[in-house]
Amino acid sequence: GAVVSQHPSWVICKSGTSVKIECRSLDFQATTMFWYRQFPKQSLMLMATSNEGSKATYEQGVEKDKFLINHASLTLSTLTVTSAHPEDSSFYICSARERGAGYGYTFGSGTRLTVV
Amino acid sequence: SQKIEQNSEALNIQEGKTATLTCNYTNYSPAYLQWYRQDPGRGPVFLLLIRENEKEKRKERLKVTFDTTLKQSLFHITASQPADSATYLCALGGLPAARDDKIIFGKGTRLHILP
Numbered sequence: 001g002a003v004v005s006q007h008p009s010w011v012i013c014k015s016g017t018s019v020k021i022e023c024r025s026l027d028f029q030a031t032t033m034f035w036y037r038q039f040p041k042q043s044l045m046l047m048a049t050s051n052e053g054s055k056a057t058y059e060q061g062v063e064k065d066k067f068l069i070n071h072a073s074l075t076l077s078t079l080t081v082t083s084a085h086p087e088d089s090s091f092y093i094c095s096a097r098e099r100g101a102g103y104g105y106t107f108g109s110g111t112r113l114t115v116v
Numbered sequence: 117s118q119k120i121e122q123n124s125e126a127l128n129i130q131e132g133k134t135a136t137l138t139c140n141y142t143n144y145s146p147a148y149l150q151w152y153r154q155d156p157g158r159g160p161v162f163l164l165l166i167r168e169n170e171k172e173k174r175k176e177r178l179k180v181t182f183d184t185t186l187k188q189s190l191f192h193i194t195a196s197q198p199a200d201s202a203t204y205l206c207a208l209g210g211l212p213a214a215r216d217d218k219i220i221f222g223k224g225t226r227l228h229i230l231p
Contacts, residue, residue, distance in 0.1 A: 006159070034218060041125070043223040044160070044205070093159045097217070104150065105219065107159030 002028050002098040006108025013084055013115055021079045021111045023094030029074035030096035034105070035067075038091040050077040050094075084115040118143040120222035122206060128228045129196050137191040137225045139206035147210025149182055149189050150219065154203045164191075168210075196229045203227070 003026040013019050023033055031052045036044040048069050049057040056069035066088075068080040077096075081088055095107040123138035139149070148167045152160035166173045166182040166189065173180045179192040193200050203226045209219040 004159075032217070036221075041223075043120075044221045046218055046220070049218055091157075095159070104162030104165060106162065107152075110157065110159045112157070 002106040004096055004106045004108045006094055006111060008111055009109060010112040015085055015115055016083055018080055018082045019084055019113060021092055023077045023108050025075045025096050028098040031074060033071060033077040033094055033096045035079050036093045038093060086115045089113055089115045120220060122222040122225045124225055126226040128230055131196060131198060131229050131231050133196055135193040135196045135227055137204050139189040139222055141187050141208060144208050145212055146208035150207045150209060151180055151191050152205040152207060154205055160205055198229045198231050201227055201229045
C-alpha cells in the first residue's frame with residue numbers, strides 16, 4: 001500500500017531557530033500533500049495544502065511566512081517552521097492521497113517539535 | 117457554526133463486546149466521511165470511507181453507517197480486542213467549495229478495550 005515517510009520523527013530546537021520537516025511519498029506520486037498540526041488531546045488541524053509546482057494554500061489563521069511550504073517534486077513536500085517559538089511546539093503530520101486508492105489518505109508518522 | 121463532534125473523549129468497552137463510536141456534524145455537507153485510527157505519537161491510519169449515498173459499509177470486524185439526514189455516522193467494532201484500543205477519528209471530505217480535496221477531522225474518541 002501507499003507509504004508516506006516523514007522525517008525527523010522528533011526534533012528539539014532553540015527558540016528563534018528554524019526547523020525543516022520532510023514528507024515523502026515512497027511509492028506513489030502526490031501532486032497534493034497536506035500539513036496538519038495536532039496539540040495534545042486535540043483534533044488534527046489542517047495548516048496548509050501543498051501543491052506540486054505552485055504555491056501552498058494556507059488555512060485561515062496560519063502564517064504563511066512562518067510556516068514555509070515547498071513542494072518541489074511529485075514525491076516531496078517540506079514544511080519549515082521559521083523563527084520557532086515555544087508555542088510552536090506541537091505534533092506536525094503530513095498526508096497525501098494515492099489516486100485510485102479509494103479516497104483514503106495516507107499519513108506520515110508525524111514529527112514532534114519541541115522548542116526550548 | 118460548523119462543528120464535528122465525536123461522542124465522548126474516552127470510551128471503555130469490555131473485551132468481546134461491540135464498541136460503537138459516534139460522529140455528528142453541523143453545518144457541513146460532506147460527500148463522504150472517513151474513519152481513521154490513531155495510536156499515541158503516530159499518524160492516523162485510514163480504516164473506512166463511506167459516501168453520502170451509502171447507508172452502511174463493512175470491513176472485517178468494522179462497520180460504518182452514514183445518515184445524512186441526522187448528520188451522523190456510527191462506527192462499530194464487533195468482538196472487540198485489547199489491540200483495538202486507540203483513538204478513532206472521523207473526518208469529513210468532499211466538502212462544497214473546499215479546495216484540493218481537504219478533509220476536516222473531529223477530535224477523536226479514545227477507545228479502551230478492557231481485558
